[in-house]
Amino acid sequence: MKITILGPWCAKCNQLKQTTKEVxxxxxxxxxxxxxxxxxxxxxxxxxxxxx
Numbered sequence: 074m075k076i077t078i079l080g081p082w083c084a085k086c087n088q089l090k091q092t093t094k095e096v097x098x099x100x101x102x103x104x105x106x107x108x109x110x111x112x113x114x115x116x117x118x119x120x121x122x123x124x125x
Contacts, residue, residue: 074102074103074104074105075104075105075107076093076097076104076105076106076107077107077108077109077118078090078093078106078107078108078109079109079115079118079120079123080108080109080110080115080123081110081112081123082108082110086123090106090108093106094106
């Protein structure tokens, strides 16, 4: 599984990334956590707010 976190890397984005990694580890999920910081790439996703 691939988990993608979208955001400009403010405090909320960093917290979401950290929490996601902790949950993946706790649950033993086979997943990678990917970060997308590029605003043009982020706009390709159907989200209205960040982090997404």
